[in-house]
Amino acid sequence: LLGSSLAYAATPDLSDPPPIEGEVITEDLGSHTIRVGLGLAETSPLYISTQYFGDILAERTEGRLTVNVFPNSQLGDDAQMMEMLQTGSLDMTIPSTSPATTYVEELAVFDLPFLLPTREAAIAVLESDVALGLLDKFEGTGIKAFAYHENGYRQLTNSVRPVESPDDVAGLDVSGLTIRTMENPVQLSIWEALGANPTPMAFGEVFSAMEQGVIDGQENPWSTILTSNFHEVQDHGSETRHVYTPFIIMMSERTWDRLDPAYQELVREAANAAAAYEIQLATEYDDWARDQLEERGMQITRLDDDQIAAFQEAVQPVYDEWGPRIGEDLVAEIQQIVENTMND
Ligand code: KDG
Numbered sequence: 001l002l003g004s005s006l007a008y009a010a011t012p013d014l015s016d017p018p019p020i021e022g023e024v025i026t027e028d029l030g031s032h033t034i035r036v037g038l039g040l041a042e043t044s045p046l047y048i049s050t051q052y053f054g055d056i057l058a059e060r061t062e063g064r065l066t067v068n069v070f071p072n073s074q075l076g077d078d079a080q081m082m083e084m085l086q087t088g089s090l091d092m093t094i095p096s097t098s099p100a101t102t103y104v105e106e107l108a109v110f111d112l113p114f115l116l117p118t119r120e121a122a123i124a125v126l127e128s129d130v131a132l133g134l135l136d137k138f139e140g141t142g143i144k145a146f147a148y149h150e151n152g153y154r155q156l157t158n159s160v161r162p163v164e165s166p167d168d169v170a171g172l173d174v175s176g177l178t179i180r181t182m183e184n185p186v187q188l189s190i191w192e193a194l195g196a197n198p199t200p201m202a203f204g205e206v207f208s209a210m211e212q213g214v215i216d217g218q219e220n221p222w223s224t225i226l227t228s229n230f231h232e233v234q235d236h237g238s239e240t241r242h243v244y245t246p247f248i249i250m251m252s253e254r255t256w257d258r259l260d261p262a263y264q265e266l267v268r269e270a271a272n273a274a275a276a277y278e279i280q281l282a283t284e285y286d287d288w289a290r291d292q293l294e295e296r297g298m299q300i301t302r303l304d305d306d307q308i309a310a311f312q313e314a315v316q317p318v319y320d321e322w323g324p325r326i327g328e329d330l331v332a333e334i335q336q337i338v339e340n341t342m343n344d
Helices: 045-060 078-087 105-111 119-126 129-136 166-170 185-193 203-211 222-227 253-258 261-295 305-314 316-326 328-343
Strands: 032-037 065-070 143-158 178-181 197-200 217-220 236-252 299-301
Touching: 032 045, 032 253, 045 065, 045 143, 045 261, 065 261, 078 143, 078 236, 105 129, 105 185, 105 236, 105 316, 105 328, 119 129, 119 143, 119 236, 119 261, 119 328, 129 143, 129 328, 143 222, 143 253, 143 261, 166 305, 178 185, 178 203, 185 197, 185 236, 185 316, 203 217, 217 236, 222 261, 236 253, 236 261, 236 305, 261 299, 305 316, 316 328
Parallel strands: 032 065, 178 197, 178 217, 236 299
Antiparallel strands: 143 217, 143 236
16 A cells, blocks of 8 residues: 555564563663764664663663664774774774774684584583683773674675575676675685685675665675665675674773773673573574565575585684684684584
8 A cells, every 4th residue: 555665574573582680770860972983773682682771771760871773883993992992082882803803813713714614503602611701801901891792694696697506696707796704714714715806895885886886796794785785786795604693792991991980880780681682583583684675675594504514614724724824722712602502
């Protein structure tokens, strides 16, 4: 009746946020507005959970702590927003781990392809002391990191051809696909190993680069592909699940230092609650987003185990190159957590 857009639900049937519990701080410990910059859109699980984070702070301080969320890279890209945290010109951001490796190199462990084969394993890793210990390494950078959120399993899209194999990426008689990667050297190695022409680029520039044909494709979780409308400029998707990347919820140390210790404690608690909610939302969103993309005309190629194995084999050199640089012990510790969840 009102046009075709009605055929699509704006969001899946998502869980409501958990009730806000815990003591309300009634004492006036100062008023602060916390500005949070995000790369993703208002419809993303990340945005929804960040609103919930704000609701917790407001409700438990009688409105003295409030949160303003700025989505769509409007304040800058991940790298710029992290620099803004350092100088104190922005209070919070939630970037992918990949660009955050500039500050904590070991976070590149999450960039290793096919490291976290199931969501259960991925979440066990995010909650582990090993992964949480990496967040402590921001100490001295001017940034405080609190918790991991789920970004998710990354999938390949492009505007040129269906991709079922590494050969389709490399193009045997035709040219390899030009693929935008995150600004991270391990991601670059992955796409080099697959025979693509990798082009590192900030997230906010990806849509127009695809629209203008500067790049053929990109890779991101289905939820991001949908909420950023990439299907408008990408006809083909492949369910490669080649890497699971998290987000990190972080604050400027300058902002942190201005907060009363009771507020600091509350921020930590709210960050953890938001993380748990975001991981739940992201999980609920993922398959729904893939189906929505299909309904909206993206041709999605599902890959069987043998096809995935071909990708996995092609990217093995990435482990040889980066394992020693990231730290073989760290890689082994993460692999051990994965193995434990698979044997449970
Ligand atoms: O706010 C998050 C985004 O800026 C970004 O990190 C998303 O995975 C992402 C990408 O591809 O850059």
